[in-house]
Amino acid sequence: MDTVYTMTAEHTTLARSLSERGVKYALAAWIDVLGRAKSKVVPVDHLPNLIAGSERYTPRGMGGLGRMNPVEDESVGLPDPSTLKILPWDRRVAWMVADLRQGGTTPFALCPRSVLKRQVAVAESMGFVAQLGVEPEFYVFKPESLSGDRLIPMALSEEIQPSPAYDVQSALDSMPFLDRVADYMRELDFGLFSFDAEGGEGQYEFDFAHAPLVETADRMTLFRLLVRQAAAECGLLATFMPKPTAELWGSGAHFNMSLEDQDGENLFRTDGTGPESWSKLAYQFTAGVLEHAPALTALANPTTNSYRRLVDSLADGQVSWAPTKISYGFNNRSCMLRLPANRPAIENRAVDSAANTYLVAAFMLAAGLDGIRRGLDPGDARDDIAYMAGIPTLPRTLADAVEAFEQDPLTHEVFHDDFIRDYSEMKRSEWLRDHLEVTDSERRAYLLNL
Structure with missing residues (x-):
């Protein structure tokens, strides 16, 4: 059960210590469906009140968190003090991550972090600790x-x-x-181990240490803010849009998920070689994710633009490297899921850079656990290019993905009915707006030829 914090002498001492280090303000960021951080900013001497849940919000309608409801109970942003960091680009500000509680006690149905924490608890009840590493790509431009x-x-x-x-x-x-x-990532203890120029012009990727799911999701929220801030300080703009233009490579955020036992022992790898180096548990987890892949797509590829990335080839005919089929392989990067030789985690290559890490992690974990409970078998791994016909295809549009999301029974186990209704309505409206638009390319193709 989650802890409800109260004002304590310890928090007063913390506020005083932060003030002595030059911190003037504190915030407790809750996360909207779009993955953006939201918070009020309070003077640092108000930190004990903030941790006790003093700041209230009317979150519906903000960042896609359902329709606005002016008569609904306010939600409290309840901080997790263990996440407190001083922002390295503005040392006046202390950052914490918060959960939204409706009426101050009940987890808000549309709070992504609360959704993930529930699934982490389910995994723990089965004896598992889930770990996640993310490989975020993004573009920086003038x-x-x-x-x-x-x-x-x-x-x-x-x-x-x-x-x-x-x-x-x-x-x-x-x-x-x-x-x-x-520099910012090192100061924030991300465990940075590499970065590089990626396939698109102005596209980059940063790779950092895996961690338990909630911790990784918290890091990803801060990472997106950090990247945008660093770009602004350099007179640049950064975007996590999955497909900024037709000619560019799409931006993914590959999810590398694994299970450990309570002693920290990885449960996905064995002492074998080749396909035998993966445990039966890993194959069952893989089968579960494949089983629920259509529904997962609505979260892992959450915008109409996402489906311009999920194509077999780029505008110039090059292979896109983005998965389009519901398949798995070992060192096969054309598959949705990859069981790589160099790490004991299952890589989901379908997730894109617009995805809310909390929501995708919650449903991917639930899908994998469902595969374990049911003893599912993923079938044979593919060692050929998975774009060929005859393999089940991921949803081709956001509308198709939302339909699969609504129809999957697992969706109704992971998410509150209010979330399912509001998320589906929001995303279906987004698809409809995009579908109704008549583009310049359509006019060039059809106006005089039809």
């Missing part, structure tokens, strides 16, 4: 791009052909930004 039809990268070397992926000069030319991000 502000003048907003008035044109292409993203202008910060470094000319990013425009080398056929791709700047792993290019050393591109990374070095972008160091004013990349170094700033790395």
Whole structure:
């Protein structure tokens, strides 16, 4: 059961200590469906009140958290003091992550962090501790791009052909930004271990240590804020939009999930080699995720733009590297799920950079646990290019994904009915707005030819 905090002498001492270190303000960020942090900002001497739940919100309608409801009980942003960090780009501010509690006690049905914590508790009741590592990709570009039809990268070397992926000069030319991000990540104890220029012009990826699911999701929320801040300090803009233009590679956020026992022993790998190096538990988990892949897609690919990434090829005909089929393999990067040789975790390659980490992690974990309970078998791994016909396909549009989400019985075990209703309504409306738009490319193709 979650702890309800009260004002204590310990929190008063913490506030005094932060003030002596130059901190002037504190915030307790709750997360909306879009993955953006929301919070009031309080003077640091008000920190004990903040931790006790003094700050109230009317969250519906903010960032897609359902329709506005002016007569509904307010929600309390209840901070988790263990997440407290001083923001390295503004040391006046102390950051914490919060859960939304309706009426101050009941978890708010649309609070993504609370949804994830419930599934973590389910895993723990089965004797498992779930771990997650995320590989976030994003684009950084010059502000003048907003008035044109292409993203202008910060470094000319990013425009080398056929791709700047792993290019050393591109990374070095972008160091004013990349170094700033790395410094912030180190100070925040992310466990950064690599970063690089990715396949698109102005696209980058940062990789950092895996952690228990809630901790990783908390880090991802702070990472998105950190990247945008570092870009702004360099006179640049950053975006986690999955597919900024047709010609560019999509931005993924591959999820690497594993299970451990209560003693920290990984349960997915064995002492064998090849396919036998993966445990029966790992295969059952894989089968569960594949079983619920259509519904998971509504969360892992949450925008209409997401489905412009989930295609077999780029505009120039190159293989997109994004999965489109419900399949798994070992070192096969065309599959949705990969069981890689270099880490004891199942990699979900379908998740994109717009996804809310809390929501995707909650449903992916629930799907894997369902596979374990039911003893599911994923069948044979694929060792060919998985784009070919005859393999079940992931939903092709947001509307299709939402329909699968609503119809999957597991959805109704993981999420409150209010969340299912509001999320589905929001995403179906988003698809409809996009579908109703008549684009310039359509007019060029059809106006005079039909």
